[in-house]
Amino acid sequence: MQLHRYLTCFNTKDIPTEVVDTVIVGSGLAGLSTAYYLLKLGIKPLIITKKKPGVSNSFLAQGGIAAAVGCQDSTDLHYQDTINAGKGLCIERNVRILVEEGLERVIDLINLGVNFDKDEKNFLKLTREGAHSINRVLHSKDRTGYEIGKKLLEQIKDSVFLADNYYLEEILTDEDSYIGILLSDGKEQKVVRSKSLVLATGGYSGVYLRNTSAYNVSGDSIASAYRAGCSLMDLEFIQFHPTAVYIEGKPGWLISEAVRGEGAVLVDENGERFVDELKPRDEVARAILKKYQEGHKVFLDITPLIEKGIDFKERFPNIYNILKEFGIENQTKIPVSPSAHYTIGGIKANLDGRTDIKGIFAVGETACTGVHGANRLASNSLLECIVSGYKTAYNVYINNICSKINYTDISNDNDAKKHMEKVEREERKRSQEKTACTRSKRDEV
Ligand SMILES: Cc1cc2nc3c(=O)[nH]c(=O)nc-3n(C[C@H](O)[C@H](O)[C@H](O)COP(=O)(O)OP(=O)(O)OC[C@H]3O[C@@H](n4cnc5c(N)ncnc54)[C@H](O)[C@@H]3O)c2cc1C
Numbered sequence: 001m002q003l004h005r006y007l008t009c010f011n012t013k014d015i016p017t018e019v020v021d022t023v024i025v026g027s028g029l030a031g032l033s034t035a036y037y038l039l040k041l042g043i044k045p046l047i048i049t050k051k052k053p054g055v056s057n058s059f060l061a062q063g064g065i066a067a068a069v070g071c072q073d074s075t076d077l078h079y080q081d082t083i084n085a086g087k088g089l090c091i092e093r094n095v096r097i098l099v100e101e102g103l104e105r106v107i108d109l110i111n112l113g114v115n116f117d118k119d120e121k122n123f124l125k126l127t128r129e130g131a132h133s134i135n136r137v138l139h140s141k142d143r144t145g146y147e148i149g150k151k152l153l154e155q156i157k158d159s160v161f162l163a164d165n166y167y168l169e170e171i172l173t174d175e176d177s178y179i180g181i182l183l184s185d186g187k188e189q190k191v192v193r194s195k196s197l198v199l200a201t202g203g204y205s206g207v208y209l210r211n212t213s214a215y216n217v218s219g220d221s222i223a224s225a226y227r228a229g230c231s232l233m234d235l236e237f238i239q240f241h242p243t244a245v246y247i248e249g250k251p252g253w254l255i256s257e258a259v260r261g262e263g264a265v266l267v268d269e270n271g272e273r274f275v276d277e278l279k280p281r282d283e284v285a286r287a288i289l290k291k292y293q294e295g296h297k298v299f300l301d302i303t304p305l306i307e308k309g310i311d312f313k314e315r316f317p318n319i320y321n322i323l324k325e326f327g328i329e330n331q332t333k334i335p336v337s338p339s340a341h342y343t344i345g346g347i348k349a350n351l352d353g354r355t356d357i358k359g360i361f362a363v364g365e366t367a368c369t370g371v372h373g374a375n376r377l378a379s380n381s382l383l384e385c386i387v388s389g390y391k392t393a394y395n396v397y398i399n400n401i402c403s404k405i406n407y408t409d410i411s412n413d414n415d416a417k418k419h420m421e422k423v424e425r426e427e428r429k430r431s432q433e434k435t436a437c438t439r440s441k442r443d444e445v
Pocket residue numbers: 025026027028029030031048049050051053054055056057058059060061062063064065066144145166167168169200201202203212213214216217218219220221254341342363364365366378379380381382383385
């Protein structure tokens with residue numbers, strides 16, 4: 001038994017214990033969609049979440065969700081754009097699943113009543129984002145994540161067990177088998193035993209000084225999964241979004257790529273353009289960084305968008321309010337710079353959530369399924385949450401049919417005590433060495 005791997009002191013015998021079939025950690029789109037499809041399969045999950053449901057990156061998502069629904073579009077084209085943006089490092093089989101099953105899942109969302117923007121003829125309005133060769137991003141103004149999340153939450157909230165303001169501290173395993181989790185609300189611990197654990201806990205771009213992330217999403221459960229024996233993958237790939245508001249000392253709120261998709265351009269302080277604004281994110285972010293390194297300033301100029309007759313406040317009400325908070329809502333040139341935005345790497349998993357440890361599933365940004373390669377194509381992330389949530393629900397169902405709940409007790413008290421004794425021993429040894437070293441130096445003098 002690998003007791004030394006836990007960071008927390010506990011003895012499960014002394015901690016109140018709950019037993020459920022399936023526990024989902026996280027209430028962003030990945031967690032909510034998994035719960036939605038689990039309920040359809042007759043499994044009532046327990047959702048654990050830091051803060052309230054809705055406090056997540058999913059609910060901040062502005063631009064939209066990509067799917068090849070347009071008349072001129074095809075899943076082949078969406079596949080190719082994803083592969084190109086991923087710089088040759090995508091897992092091709094998974095990209096194929098993402099774009100093809102993504103179509104079906106987006107239809108699920110439409111049937112759920114998600115209010116995607118439509119034109120006067122009632123056709124879906126599709127916008128463009130960087131590295132897409134065609135307009136293919138469905139959106140609800142600039143609050144797409146909120147609209148989808150709200151609909152999913154409405155569907156499930158009366159049917160699931162929900163424990164908010166709890167956070168996952170440890171994933172408990174016996175040998176290499178998953179047996180439960182240890183939670184805390186900051187005061188008291190709790191153990192939950194289950195057959196399946198779904199980690200839908202988001203990424204860790206929030207640990208960067210300049211980031212666009214919700215404050216409660218920090219990647220801590222990726223570390224818990226690693227300690228439990230799950231492999232991690234591609235951790236070095238963090239996506240920097242090119243355009244976050246840049247005012248010194250203020251947080252870098254995101255200005256969606258859809259603003260560029262609708263016509264806004266990037267200029268320096270002389271009004272000169274220096275990059276094709278709809279290139280992949282890494283290329284645009286690097287071009288902006290280079291400008292700053294050369295001593296220039298960079299702005300997102302929304303004049304072309306206004307000249308096209310687009311009412312900025314109407315099309316991007318959320319971004320307008322962000323600019324208002326900074327007092328720059330009437331400026332046509334918005335100061336911007338890149339900001340840490342998305343975790344491409346994470347817990348190694350398949351699109352059906354499977355990780356290296358049976359019973360532990362990873363979905364959404366917390367997982368690394370290889371669909372983004374080295375650079376995520378814009379608006380493919382919400383799509384991955386829904387596609388993977390659906391497939392994971394089925395896999396959890398299968399896992400639950402053939403698994404038992406494990407009641408082995410785990411204690412880390414002795415281990416923690418032993419660890420402290422070892423630290424003290426080493427500390428004593430170091431201070432003796434220091435004294436010996438000082439003496440010998442003095443002797444030399
Ligand atoms: C500002 C912004 C705009 C974006 N716009 C778009 C867009 O337009 N299109 C697109 O495709 N993508 C977009 N993205 C990316 C996308 O929103 C995310 O990748 C996606 O929503 C991740 O969903 P998730 O469910 O995996 O994680 P999240 O939505 O981040 O949710 C994580 C959940 O896990 C919980 N949690 C974390 N750790 C613990 C723990 N230890 N214990 C308990 N709970 C825990 C959190 O409380 C939260 O509920 C955007 C991201 C940001 C930040």
